[in-house]
Amino acid sequence: MSEPVSTKVPRGLYGVAVTDTSIAKSESNGTLVYRGYEISDLFENSTFEETAFLILNGKLPNSRELQEFSLQLKKRSTLPKNVYEVVRELDRNAHPMDVLRTAVSSLGAVEIGLSPKEQQLSLISKMPVLVANCYRISSGKEPVQPDSNLNTAANLLYMLNGKPPTDLESWALERELILYMEHDLNASSFTVRVIASTLADIYAACTGGVAALKGPLHGGANEAAIEMLLKMGNPMQGEAMVLNMLAKGEKVMGFGHRIYKEFDPRAQLSKKLLKRLEEGKGRSASLYELADTVEKKMWEMKKLPANLDFYAAPIFHVLGIPIKVYTPLFAASRVVGWVSHYNEQLSDNKIFRPDAIYVGPNKLKYLPMNER
Amino acid sequence: MSEPVSTKVPRGLYGVAVTDTSIAKSESNGTLVYRGYEISDLFENSTFEETAFLILNGKLPNSRELQEFSLQLKKRSTLPKNVYEVVRELDRNAHPMDVLRTAVSSLGAVEIGLSPKEQQLSLISKMPVLVANCYRISSGKEPVQPDSNLNTAANLLYMLNGKPPTDLESWALERELILYMEHDLNASSFTVRVIASTLADIYAACTGGVAALKGPLHGGANEAAIEMLLKMGNPMQGEAMVLNMLAKGEKVMGFGHRIYKEFDPRAQLSKKLLKRLEEGKGRSASLYELADTVEKKMWEMKKLPANLDFYAAPIFHVLGIPIKVYTPLFAASRVVGWVSHYNEQLSDNKIFRPDAIYVGPNKLKYLPMNER
Numbered sequence: 124m125s126e127p128v129s130t131k132v133p134r135g136l137y138g139v140a141v142t143d144t145s146i147a148k149s150e151s152n153g154t155l156v157y158r159g160y161e162i163s164d165l166f167e168n169s170t171f172e173e174t175a176f177l178i179l180n181g182k183l184p185n186s187r188e189l190q191e192f193s194l195q196l197k198k199r200s201t202l203p204k205n206v207y208e209v210v211r212e213l214d215r216n217a218h219p220m221d222v223l224r225t226a227v228s229s230l231g232a233v234e235i236g237l238s239p240k241e242q243q244l245s246l247i248s249k250m251p252v253l254v255a256n257c258y259r260i261s262s263g264k265e266p267v268q269p270d271s272n273l274n275t276a277a278n279l280l281y282m283l284n285g286k287p288p289t290d291l292e293s294w295a296l297e298r299e300l301i302l303y304m305e306h307d308l309n310a311s312s313f314t315v316r317v318i319a320s321t322l323a324d325i326y327a328a329c330t331g332g333v334a335a336l337k338g339p340l341h342g343g344a345n346e347a348a349i350e351m352l353l354k355m356g357n358p359m360q361g362e363a364m365v366l367n368m369l370a371k372g373e374k375v376m377g378f379g380h381r382i383y384k385e386f387d388p389r390a391q392l393s394k395k396l397l398k399r400l401e402e403g404k405g406r407s408a409s410l411y412e413l414a415d416t417v418e419k420k421m422w423e424m425k426k427l428p429a430n431l432d433f434y435a436a437p438i439f440h441v442l443g444i445p446i447k448v449y450t451p452l453f454a455a456s457r458v459v460g461w462v463s464h465y466n467e468q469l470s471d472n473k474i475f476r477p478d479a480i481y482v483g484p485n486k487l488k489y490l491p492m493n494e495r
Numbered sequence: 496m497s498e499p500v501s502t503k504v505p506r507g508l509y510g511v512a513v514t515d516t517s518i519a520k521s522e523s524n525g526t527l528v529y530r531g532y533e534i535s536d537l538f539e540n541s542t543f544e545e546t547a548f549l550i551l552n553g554k555l556p557n558s559r560e561l562q563e564f565s566l567q568l569k570k571r572s573t574l575p576k577n578v579y580e581v582v583r584e585l586d587r588n589a590h591p592m593d594v595l596r597t598a599v600s601s602l603g604a605v606e607i608g609l610s611p612k613e614q615q616l617s618l619i620s621k622m623p624v625l626v627a628n629c630y631r632i633s634s635g636k637e638p639v640q641p642d643s644n645l646n647t648a649a650n651l652l653y654m655l656n657g658k659p660p661t662d663l664e665s666w667a668l669e670r671e672l673i674l675y676m677e678h679d680l681n682a683s684s685f686t687v688r689v690i691a692s693t694l695a696d697i698y699a700a701c702t703g704g705v706a707a708l709k710g711p712l713h714g715g716a717n718e719a720a721i722e723m724l725l726k727m728g729n730p731m732q733g734e735a736m737v738l739n740m741l742a743k744g745e746k747v748m749g750f751g752h753r754i755y756k757e758f759d760p761r762a763q764l765s766k767k768l769l770k771r772l773e774e775g776k777g778r779s780a781s782l783y784e785l786a787d788t789v790e791k792k793m794w795e796m797k798k799l800p801a802n803l804d805f806y807a808a809p810i811f812h813v814l815g816i817p818i819k820v821y822t823p824l825f826a827a828s829r830v831v832g833w834v835s836h837y838n839e840q841l842s843d844n845k846i847f848r849p850d851a852i853y854v855g856p857n858k859l860k861y862l863p864m865n866e867r
Contacts, residue, residue, distance in 0.1 A: 129512035132504065135692065135845035140501035141508060145855030159856030168861045181855070185867040205584040209601070212577040212584075217604035224702060225604050228597040229581070232589035308849045310693045314686060314703060320507065321682050321710020330596060331686060331703040338693020340846045381848050473507035474712045476753050477680045483517030483553070484531030489540045495557040 129478040137381075141475075142316070146178060146463050147305045153386045157305055158182070166298055166392045171275045172196070174301050175247065175459045179466075193274075199241075199248040200269045200278075202256065205233045210260045219447045220337035222257045223454060227333055231326025242325050243462045251275055251455040255282030258448050276300055279455065284443055291403045292442055298396055299435050302389040303453050305460030311335040311342070315461045317475045319468040332461045333454055342450040348377035349436035349446060357409070358416035365420045377433025378421050386428045393434035394418075400441050410437040501850040509753075513847075514688070518550060518835050519677045525758045529677055530554070538670055538764045543647045544568070546673050547619065547831045551838075565646075571613075571620040572641045572650075574628065575605045582632045591819045592709035594629045595826060599705055603698025614697050615834045623647055623827040627654030630820050648672055651827065656815055663775045664814055670768050671807050674761040675825050677832030683707040683714070687833045689847045691840040704833045705826055714822040720749035721808035721818055729781070730788035737792045749805025750793050758800045765806035766790075772813050782809040 132139045149155045155162040157174065158181050165174055169183075176184040176192050184192060209229040213222050227250070234245060256266040259282070267285065269278040276297035280288035288296070306312070314335040318328040336342035355361035368375050380387050394414070401408040414437055418429040439449050504511045521527045527534040530549050537546055541555075548556040548564050556564060581601040585594050599622070606617060628638040631654070639657065641650040648669035652660035660668070678684070686707040690700040708714035727733035740747050752759050766786070773780040786809055790801040811821050 129510055130504065131512045132502065134514065134843075135847050136513060136849035137845070138501055139511075139849050140503045140852045141849040142506070142851050143854045144851040145853070148853035148855070156853075156855075156857065159859035160861060164861045183862070183867060186864050189864070205586075208584045209581050209597070212580045213601060213604040214577075214607050216607050221600070221604035221698065224699065225581070225597060225600040228593070228600045228702065228706075229585060232585040232593035232597050235586050235588050307853075308851050310689060310847055313847055313849060314689050317682060317686050317689060318703065318707045318710070321707050321713040323706055323710035323713075326593065327596065327706035327709050330600065331690065331706045334600075334695060334699035334703045334706075335690045335693050337699050338690070338695035338846075341693040341695075381846075471506075473509070474710075474753075475507050475682055475685055477508035477511050477513040477685060479514050479516040479680050480512045481517070481520035481528075481679075482515045483520070483528075485528065487531035489532060489536045490555070492558050492561070495555060 129480065131480060141308070141313075142468075144307060144464075144467060145181065146460070146467060147307045149307055149382045151382055151384050153383055153388050155306070155388050162302065162388055163392060165301055169301060171297050171300050171456075174304055178305050178459050178463050195244050196248040196275070197269075197271050199245045200252050200271075202249055202252055202266075203230070203233045206230055206253070207256070207260065207266055210257055213261070215261055215263070217261070218337065219258065219261065219451050220333060220342070220454075222261055223253060223451045224330055224333040224337070226253050226257050227326065228330040231324065231330070239325065243465075246325055246329055247458055247462060250458040251279050252282065254448065254451040254455040255279055257451065258283065258445065262445075279452070280442065280444075283445070283448060288442075291400065295396055295400045295438060296442055299393065299438055300456040302392065302431055302435070303456040305457070305463065309341065310338070311457065312460055312464045316464050316468040319465045320472055320474045322469075322472070325462060325465055328465050329458060329461050332457070336450065336454055336457070342453050344376055344430070345432035345436040345439070345449045345453070346446055348433050349440050349449070351376050352410065352413060352417070352437060353440075355413060355417070358413050361413050361417045362420050365417055365424070369424055375417075375421060375427075377430055377436065378425070378427040380428065380430045383428060383430065387430045389431040390429045390434045393431060393438060394429075397434055397438050397441070400438060404441065410441065501852065503852060513680070513685075514840070516679060516836075516839060517553065518832070518839060519679045521679055521754045523754055523756050525755055525760050525763075527678070527760050534674065534760055535764060537673055541673060543669050543672050543828075546676055550677050550831050550835050567616050568620040568647070569641075569643050571617045572624050572643075574621055574624055574638075575602070577605045578602055578625075579628070579632065579638055582629055585633070587633055587635070589633070590709065591630065591633065591823050592705060592714070592826075594633055595625060595823045596702055596705040596709070598625050598629050599698065600702040603696065603702070611697065615837075618697055618701055619830055619834060622830040623651045624654065626820065626823040626827040627651055629823065630655065630817065634817075651824070652814065652816075655817070655820060660814075663772065667768055667772045667810060668814055671765065671810055672824075672828040674764060674803060674807070675828040677829070677835065681713065682710070683829065684832055684836045688836050688840040691837045692844055692846045694841075694844070697834060697837055700837050701830060701833050704829070708822065708826055708829070714825050716748055716802070717804035717808040717811070717821045717825070718818055720805050721812050721821070723748050724782065724785060724789070724809060725812075727785060727789070730785050733785050733789045734792050737789055737796070741796055747789075747793060747799075749802055749808065750797070750799040752800065752802045755800060755802070759802045761803040762801045762806045765803060765810060766801075769806055769810050769813070772810060776813065778813075782813065
């Protein structure tokens, strides 16, 4: 029997459509839709909970559905004591994504007997609480329970900073969470689908999602972006540093995107938000001006557009969020996309089992140790 | 700017070669090579440590290299106390793979400051110790430290059963560990490569590997196989049950394989081993005869060959290994393949970021709540 011939495809599956999806669509011309809605429309009008419902269920909720969904999330937001104990055993200097990954994994070994649907709601509800409290424990602080009067975004700021945010602050964070919620087959969502395809459960799949999101080529870029901006300090120095980095062949963080070649719509929405937030907090728009200068210079020199991370990072900074929480924060929102991809994968599943072209040696013969 | 056209490929990436590899090659005609060596040659002649060295380094070790490699593994086999504490926090009824996944993840948040090479050796050394002691703790037993006078296979049996195995027993388990060590781009190794491609570390990647291996379509099959065989009891009832299951359209566990359409070479090697092991332990070859009958019936009726899981499972049973350890045991050996795939991915990396064909709605407009 002759071997079936494999189709060789580009590395990284670049340009290779591995599935149909009706969750989201990003296009190189700078458009992004969630379930048919333009990202700008949702950014302007929707809430975290509404958008999560939309991504999960394919339709915007009516008021009864939204109330029920929000209630389902709120009533599941208390973390089991054992998960806190697990986090307390981890090293204080561990990478925050290693801590979060372990906490998510442990949840799957502590919450026993839930239905698949309950598991999903639990994970979406608890992920922001995990993000905030893994940070708190790693920083030597006591965990904070979410306040049932606050929505997801406000609760995140409350738990992270230990005090309730202003309306402007929680509104701003909510906008960023909406932008981070879903982005078709990025590496973490693809990881979730591969794990889902074995019929492993949602905790297994999302643990894999967090694992992939740790990688500096994926989730780690927003931390690198703010560190660069803070080092630059002001527009003039920013411009000089960009030129200097480019001359040395260094990577300028927060630029370029696999899909968006002209502009990242999420970056442009975040840019306006950054200005509004800085001004709303009564400070000059200094990070906005710096970022704008760097963005223009990068386009002039390299024709690379700023991506979401480049503008989300200064927003998180103005909101007082500790830098080490930036990547975990991504997971607090993206978990909604992961759960949707998990369900879509299982709705028409075939296990991922690609081929590889063998290019190694052949017909070698085991030699006894003394003949090697 | 028009959208670049995506190439649509078969679901599950069936028949799609996503990378070159020089680690292993499996072919539909029933051949499997590791780094150029036939699996039967390694099965007959090699040890766990030698085969692991081969898969990791692309060559069989000479005696100095093997001694050094074995020493490196032995000196890293002690688990940090905190990892045990993490496992103690998990539910006694949690799925063993959820426990193992959490333990592997926690190792990455406890072992700080190792080089990438040290991390890999640590993980390969500790995985069997994790497998055995996660089981022990979940069963209410105290953990057992590995005995530095025993090799990996003997230590596994010693830690699992609490007493040193006979030479035949540890030799038999070692054969199975060799067969399970690597199998090109199965779902867990592919998961490892996707996570590796983000530049996340080996703990992140192997946590994802364990997560994928949990799935009943991947690692879970050997448990199902032994449960079926034990229920059958004897050849005559086995034959009747097969016919009955087929008549009802039920899946008979341990048959069929994505690659091997005629026979799985690992199953055939295991089959001979099962006979030898049963006879060597002075019992009649009753599981062998039962399995042989079921295998022949399945080939006669469905032209489906027995796969590795079908014959590994009764071997584990004869070795006294608790059924809930069968899938974790797979990970204790496959971790070697995962680490090799991780390194091969990074040697010529491009992040996995496939496309999807959007088939959802378009141009929807956000409506205020009261108009929905």
